[in-house]
Amino acid sequence: MANDFVVVGAGISGITSSLYLSKKYPDSNVTLVDSASSMGGLLRSFDYGPWGLFDYGMHNISATGNKLVDDILISLLKSEEWDVLEGNNRDLAGIYISDRLQTNTPYPDVRASPQRDSYVSQSTSQIGLHQAENIHRSSREYFLERFGVQYCQDVLFPILRKTYKKDESDLAPLAGKLIPLGRMCAHSEEEMALIYNDNGLRQLFSCPEQRNLPEYLIPDRKCYYPAKRGCQRVVDSAEEMLRDQGVNIILGQPIDSIDMNGSQVASISVAGKTIQCSQLISTLGAVGTVRLLDKQYIPQFTDKPFHVYVVNIVSNSKPAIVDDLHYFFCYQQGLSTYRVTFYNNFCSDVKDSDLFYFNMEMLLNDEEAANLDIDSRALKELMEMNVIQNEKDVTFIQHEKLPYGFPRPTVGNMEAFDAARDTLNSIKADNMVVGGVLSEPDLFFQGDVLSSLFDKLVKL
Ligand SMILES: Cc1cc2nc3c(=O)[nH]c(=O)nc-3n(C[C@H](O)[C@H](O)[C@H](O)COP(=O)(O)OP(=O)(O)OC[C@H]3O[C@@H](n4cnc5c(N)ncnc54)[C@H](O)[C@@H]3O)c2cc1C
Incomplete structure (x- = not known):
């Protein structure tokens, strides 16, 4: 029997699509297929028995603003099984930069810099020159136009080079959107109160204390995280719902x-088995989908993806510097850390625990991945950043290599994604919907990926 819907990829995109389709068309049959042996994609967790679940890096479920998507996401757990993060506590992010953990804002804080005035005046004078968002070829072009030369050279370009191990002229504008670089922190709260009334300035400068953001500026989209630690709980619950709704799952x-x-x-x-379908939903993005349509297709990537390592740690003490941060990005030159996430600060299960649960993500190229002793490097860097004071405090440490890499947002790679999208468009299969990361230009974050996919699904 032909399947009415076949959904390829059982990450959050495939899960929510299958739930939506099987509910909207109860008489249809829906098949969800994934090459991995378990579903969930990047929303899965590692299970360490007595130490509990640790996620594939930092993940929470952020409301998208699309009611249809958000209702499905929230339905994945019972309301009492969610921790709801909202208001100024919705997403507390910091950065480690210039030998210091900055917890007040995730944007570079230049208020104490001797160059602060010239950063502000150059950025402000750029405002009239801003062009449409999507015309810049590189991060270099994009940020020079946004902030002027001095702040870019002193602050932003070193951060981009550290994070992606590439020159800013080889990086696509997307590189500067995956980490929070779109604003600088250069003003006091009083100064910002005036700036909030000016649309141009407000896009460039950040509030100096994210916990004091005026209510009218706080995004009303809540974030959700399982009250018992581990995004795997969301995946397991979704799998049960899918089976209850009669979705055929092939893993x-x-x-x-x-x-x-x-x-x-x-x-x-x-x-080797043929599964016929009336409507295909591929959540593998443009390149993954074209590869299945044409076995000869070789995407012209210029830069290999990073290997993603997640180091999961339990320690005996929570250092004061971490404060109430949910996570921070590391911009310090010479450190391999990409991001560190603190479960105790957003998950009620471990909120009052004597133990401190956290993970560190590293994005490594081939050479680094082959040569680094991951655990000792992680401990060394965490001590350098004062996230742990003493190796003896660490009661559990285990690193994992994620099965999926981190696509390097270089100009060349983005051109390869563009070419794959062009190929898909030329095929014009009217019974195929393609979603997933980079299925459209700049589509990366979970909320954006889901919103874009559902915009297409509702038109079926
Ligand atoms: C290191 C890293 C950090 C990130 N940080 C954030 C963040 O902080 N915030 C945020 O919003 N987003 C973040 N993202 C992006 C986020 O993970 C994605 O937006 C989200 O996972 C998209 O969900 P998905 O279901 O489309 O894809 P995935 O979760 O990747 O799932 C895809 C599924 O397809 C399956 N699959 C792949 N190839 C095939 C094939 N050929 N055949 C069958 N099945 C296949 C996989 O096994 C997987 O189950 C991050 C991504 C990475 C890699």
Whole structure:
């Protein structure tokens, strides 16, 4: 029997799509397929028995502003099983920079810099020159136009080079959007109160204390995290709901191809078996989808993805410097840390624990991944950043390499994604919807990925 809907990829995109379709069309049959042996994609967790669940890096469920999507996301757990993060506590992020953990704002704070006045005057004078968002070729062009030369050279470009191990002229504008670089912190609260009334300035400068953001500026989108630690709980609950709704779930089978009949997708081939479908939803993004449509297709990536390592740690003491931060990005030159996430500060399960649960993400190139002793490097860097004071405080440490890499947001790679989207558009299969990371330009964050996918699904 032909499947009405076949959904490829069982990450949060595939999960929510399958739930939506099976509910909206209760008489249809929906098949969800993933090559991994368990579903969830990047929303999965590692289970360390007595130490509990640790996620695949920092993940929470952020409301998207699209009611349809948000209702599905929130339905994945019972209301009492969620911790709701809202108001000024919705997303407390910091950065480690210039030998110091900055907790007041995730944007570079230049108020104490001798160059502060010239950073502000150059940035302000750029306002009239800002062009449309999507015309910049590189991060260099994008940020020079936004902030002028001095702040870029002194602050932003070193951060970009440290994070992506590439020159800013080789990085696409997306590189500067994956980490919070869009504003600088250069003013007092009183000065900001005036700036908030000016649309141009407000886009450039940040509030000096994220916990005091005026109510009218706080995004009304809440964030959700399981009250018992581990995003895996969301995935497990979703799997149960999908099975209850009669969705056929096929896991651990490689997908050989997506097969066309004229201008229509006719079927997919999974481990040598043909599954016919009337409507295909691929959540593999443009490149992943084109690769299944054309086995000869070789995407012209210029830069390999980073290997993503997550180091999961339990320690005996919580250092005061961490304060109530949910996570911070590390911009310090010479350190491999990308981000450190503190579960005790957003998950009620461990909020009052004597133990301190956290993870560190590292983005490594081939050479680094081959040569680094991950655990000792993690401990060394965490001590340098004062997140742990003494190795003896660490009661548990385990590192994991994620099965998925981090796509390097270089100009060359983004051109390869553009080319894959062009190929998809030229195929014009009208019974195929493509979503997922980079299925559209600059689409990366979970909320944006889901909103974009559902904009397409509601039109079916
Ligand atoms: C290191 C890192 C950090 C991130 N940080 C953030 C963040 O802080 N905030 C945020 O909002 N977003 C973040 N993201 C992005 C976020 O993870 C994605 O937006 C989200 O995972 C998208 O969900 P998805 O279901 O589309 O994809 P995924 O979660 O990647 O799931 C894709 C699924 O497809 C399956 N699959 C892949 N290839 C095939 C194939 N050929 N056949 C069958 N199945 C296949 C995979 O097994 C997987 O289950 C981060 C991503 C990475 C890599």
